[in-house]
Amino acid sequence: MNLTAQDEIAVYVEGVRQALGGLPDTVRDELLEDLPEHLAEVLAEGGGSLHERLGPPDAYAAELSASAGFVLGQPAEVPGEQSRIAATAARHRARINRVLQRADERAGPALGYSRASEFLTLLRPAWWVLRGYLAAMAVAFMLHDHDTPLGLLPRAGGDDFTAMFLLTLGILGSIWLGRQGRPAARWPRRLLRFGTAFLVIFAVAGFFEVDSAAQRDRYYDQVSYVDPGSPYSDVRDVFVYDGQGKLLVGVQLYDQSGQPIRLGDPNCWDAEGNPVPIANPGYPYCPVLAPFQSAEPAAAPSGEPSTGSSTGPAGDGDKQQPAPATAPTPGG
Amino acid sequence: MLNVDPTQLLKGVLDLAVLAVLRDEDGYGYDILRRLRSAGLEDVGDASVYGTLRRLFNGGLLNSYVVPSDEGPHRKYYALNEAGRAELQRSGKVWHGFASIMEDLLRERGKA
Numbered sequence: 001m002n003l004t005a006q007d008e009i010a011v012y013v014e015g016v017r018q019a020l021g022g023l024p025d026t027v028r029d030e031l032l033e034d035l036p037e038h039l040a041e042v043l044a045e046g047g048g049s050l051h052e053r054l055g056p057p058d059a060y061a062a063e064l065s066a067s068a069g070f071v072l073g074q075p076a077e078v079p080g081e082q083s084r085i086a087a088t089a090a091r092h093r094a095r096i097n098r099v100l101q102r103a104d105e106r107a108g109p110a111l112g113y114s115r116a117s118e119f120l121t122l123l124r125p126a127w128w129v130l131r132g133y134l135a136a137m138a139v140a141f142m143l144h145d146h147d148t149p150l151g152l153l154p155r156a157g158g159d160d161f162t163a164m165f166l167l168t169l170g171i172l173g174s175i176w177l178g179r180q181g182r183p184a185a186r187w188p189r190r191l192l193r194f195g196t197a198f199l200v201i202f203a204v205a206g207f208f209e210v211d212s213a214a215q216r217d218r219y220y221d222q223v224s225y226v227d228p229g230s231p232y233s234d235v236r237d238v239f240v241y242d243g244q245g246k247l248l249v250g251v252q253l254y255d256q257s258g259q260p261i262r263l264g265d266p267n268c269w270d271a272e273g274n275p276v277p278i279a280n281p282g283y284p285y286c287p288v289l290a291p292f293q294s295a296e297p298a299a300a301p302s303g304e305p306s307t308g309s310s311t312g313p314a315g316d317g318d319k320q321q322p323a324p325a326t327a328p329t330p331g332g
Numbered sequence: 333m334l335n336v337d338p339t340q341l342l343k344g345v346l347d348l349a350v351l352a353v354l355r356d357e358d359g360y361g362y363d364i365l366r367r368l369r370s371a372g373l374e375d376v377g378d379a380s381v382y383g384t385l386r387r388l389f390n391g392g393l394l395n396s397y398v399v400p401s402d403e404g405p406h407r408k409y410y411a412l413n414e415a416g417r418a419e420l421q422r423s424g425k426v427w428h429g430f431a432s433i434m435e436d437l438l439r440e441r442g443k444a
Contacts, residue, residue: 031386034361034408038382041362041407053378060379067346067383181400184408 006115009039010101012050014094015057016064023070025086030186031068128178129171134199136170137206152210236264238283239290247290250280338375348427349373350384351393351412351420360399360407361385385410393419 013035020028039050047053054060107116133154140154140163153163154170183189240248253261268276268286278285342349353359353367365381388394393416398406412420 030390031383035382037406037408038361038378041360042378045362063377063379064383067343067377067380068387069383179400181398181406184396184398 005040005043007101008050009036009043010097012039012054012057012060016061017090017094019058019061020065023065025090027070028090031064031070124178125175128174131178131196131199132171132174133167134170134203135174136166138199138202139170140166141202141206232263237285237289238263239287239292240283241292245292247284247287247292249284249287250282251284252282338373342373342376342380345427346376346380346384347388348420348423349376350381350388351416351423354394354410354412354416355420358409358411360409364410388416 013032016035017028017032020031023031039054042053043050051057104116105114108114108118111119113119136154137150140150140156143156144150144158153160154166155163156166177192183192238251238253240251242248253263255261264283264285266278266285268278268288270276270288276286276288280287284290349368349371350364353364353371359367361382362378364385365376365378368376368381385394389396389410393413394410395413396408396410398408400406
């Protein structure tokens, strides 16, 4: 079969399809589903073009529909919204087919064949193997417990033996199915198409999943090695206690080069979740939430500005400390 | 002019003819057409055979299976199933009855 034969068949089938326009779409598709193969046999016999041997497509269509038990010209169904949509879809399908056919012919020479489909047909066994792998992966994906990552093998039970078994089964099954050819009956064929579509979607989704997982791993590596500050990333507030275990407030932290160390989040909420205004510049932002209660828990929030200001910037918390601390010095 | 031409007669018996050529051997569409033509039904139309096969298949009288072929397209073979064989037998009897009546009629007219 050469290039022009394929074209001739396509054109003829299209003509018959047009002439069968009065029939419901499903009936028409069913009538025409084997026609290209059948016409290829007619052409292979030789003895003239399809038109010469079989007559015009509309005559062929009339004879075909009559012998198949349908009456042309009076649609079996009243053309409702449904069948109009179906008719439009069929027209678009025919147009898409024509575009595909043209692309098939154009792309062929670039691949070294008269038609791209000839090249793709050679790849069919490769697709069978890939399909088997994808089917095994899909089965493993549905069976596995989602606690452990599946990886790139169908480890349904988590072990490699099952993986190899499933993989072998999937690939051999797929090759067997491929060697059966196109199923003759309608429902198995639909099932096959549906399954193929599912596997393709599964493959695309799986590909992006694996790809982004691979990228994520690299990102984690960078964080853990490059950024030593990450252990403090969950620090929300800083509480400084002095030697006596008293909480210091208004604390400023600096590093060795005088840069302020900023940790946490300058916000404060009490246990009920109400915002508390920040009374002191510096740490802690939220003295009420101190993890250890010091000897004078009320020191920080109430503030006592009168004594606090006289004691100096060391902190309000020291307000009682100065008395005994300073007293001995002048006394001694 | 009488309405007796092979094309018209064929319409009534094409189903039976198709079932008959499938009795001993499965066949694909064009193969069946060839068998009918070589049996003497030279006027049988391609579209008629194709359409008849579709109808008999949809009517549950035929099974079908696809045979991959290395050169050329896959071929859809048709085979008689049990219902098809039963129908062939029943319709065959009807035909024999009808044909013998016609034989008798024509013979009597010829004698008369």
